[in-house]
Amino acid sequence: MSKTFHITTFGCQMNEHDSEVMAGMLLEKGFEPVKERRDADVAIINTCSVRENADKRFFGTLGQLKRRKKENPDFIVCVCGCMMQQQHVIDTIKAKYPWVDIIFGTHNIHQFPELVDNALNEKKKQVEIWPDGGEIVEGLPAKRLFDCKALVNIMFGCNNFCTYCIVPYTRGRERSRRPEEIIKEVRNLVSDGVKEIMLLGQNVNSYRGDEKTDFADLLYRLNEIDGLERIRFMTSHPKDLSDKLIQAFVDCDKLCKNIHLPVQSGSSRILKRMNRKYTKDAYLELVAKLKAAVPGITMSTDIIVGFPGETEEDFEETLDLVRKVRYDSAFTFLYSIRKGTPAEKYEEQVAEDVKHERFNRLVDLINSISAEKNAQYTGRIERVLVEGASKTNSKTLSGRTDGFKLVNFEGTKDMIGNLIDVEITEGKTFSLEGRLRK
C-alpha cells in the first residue's frame, strides 16, 4: 500500500508553489494525496509569518494534530515555510510540540523527500534549517493546483527591508533564476496544457537573469513562446517599475493588462518610515503613466492600516490616494508587529480601536469603487480563461478575464481550461456575472 500525504498551505503564492513542489516530489516517490488531513500518513504544514494571525492559525493547527499523533505514533508531522526561518518559532515547537517529526525551512525544500524517508524508515526526528539560500536548485517537479495555469518562480528572496516586513528574514536575499531555465520550464508547462503563467517574485522589477536580461527582457522572451496565451506577474515594487516595463505592456500581446502595485500607504511621511523609497506623488505619477500607456489597465494594491505613527491626516492621505487611483480591488491589512523587524521598536503604535475604525472606512471606500468599476462591465464581452466549476453547482463555471476579474457563468465542464467569450450581465463588488454568447 502506498503512503498518503496531505499539505496545508498558509500564506502567499510563493508558499502555494512550494507546496506544489513538495507534492510533486512526493508523487514521484509513489505517495498518494488525500483530501482530509486525518486520513494521511504524512501531514505537512507550510507556514506563513507575515502577520500575527498567520502565526496563531499555525499553532492552532498543530494543537489539532496532537491527538492524531497520540492515537497513531506512525503518523508523521512535517512543518516548514516562513515561520521556520525564525529561531523563536523553532524554540517554541521544540518546547511545546516535541512530537513534531520534521522541521525544515524555505531554502531547502529539495531535501524534503530525504527527510521524509528518514522519518519513515529510521524514525529519525530532524530539524534542518538553512539560514540563507545557496545555489538555486533547478528541475524540481511540481503538482499544479490547476491544469490550465501555473505559478513560475523567477526569483527568490527580497532585499528591500520594508520596516514592517518579515519576508527578507524568512526568504533571504534576492536570487534570480537564469532566463534559459525559466523559458525551458514554461515551454514544458505549455506542452503539458498550461495556457497562463504567473511569474512570482517578491519584487520582480529587480529581476536580473544575466547581464543582458532584466525583467522586461524576460517578458519579451516569454511572449514569444508558442501556445502560451497569458502572462501575469506579482509582485512589482513601485520604486523600480521602469518605463521599459510599461513599454512591455504595450508590446507583448500575451502580457495581461493588469498590475498589482502595492502602495502600503498614501502618506509620504509614513512611506518614508516604511522604507518604501517612493512618495505619494511619485506613485500617482507612475499610475498616470501606466494608465496613459495601457488604456483600460486594471489595478490592485496592498494597503497597511495603522502603521506606527500613522495619524488621522496620514490616513486621509491614503483615502485620497485610493480615490485618485480608483483600484479595481485592494488587499487591506491591519498593521501587525513582527518580531525582529525595525518597526517592532517604533514607539507610537496605533491603538487597536483606531486601527479598526480606519480599516473599516478604507474597506468601505475600496468596495464602493470596486462595485462602480465592475458595474461598467455590464454588456461587455470578456475573454475568460475557465478555471473550474463551483463546488455547489457543477453547471456554474468560473474564470478570470485578462484584467483578472473573476467571472461566474453557466457552462459545461468541457469548457474548463479553455478561453471563452462571455457576455457580462452584472458587475458585483467582488466578481462579475456572465452568460455564454448565443
Ligand code: SAH
Ligand atoms: N513583496 C510584496 C509583498 C509581500 S507581503 C510587496 O512588496 O508588495 C504581502 C503584503 O502583506 C504586503 O504588501 C503588505 O501589505 C502586507 N504586510 C507585510 N507585512 C505586514 C505587517 N507586518 N503587518 C500588516 N501587513 C503586512
Ligand code: SF4
Ligand atoms: Fe516585504 Fe517590502 Fe520585500 Fe515586499 S518588498 S517582501 S513588503 S520587504
Ligand code: F3S
Ligand atoms: Fe507569508 Fe512567507 Fe509568503 S511570510 S506571505 S508565506 S513569503
